[in-house]
Amino acid sequence: MGEVIHTSKVKIIKEGGPVRKAYIEHFTDPVYFGVHTKIASFYGITPEVEYPSTLDYIISGVAG
Secondary structure (H helix, E strand, O other): OOOOOOOOOEEEEEEEOOEEEEEEOOOOOOEEEOOOHHHHHHHOOOOOOOOOOHHHHHHHHHHO
16 A cells, blocks of 8 residues: 555534535635435435535546
């Protein structure tokens, strides 16, 4: 196994329902996660505010 280059420091707080707020090291503003229309309809919920899901961020990070 290679040498660890960086360990991210993240604090995630559940806001209510599917909404979570992430405080990420070196970012001044929190990042919000939740659900949007397609995911909400799959789970049969109606979010008050739509946010990208964690899956959206993972795909964006991998796909570029």
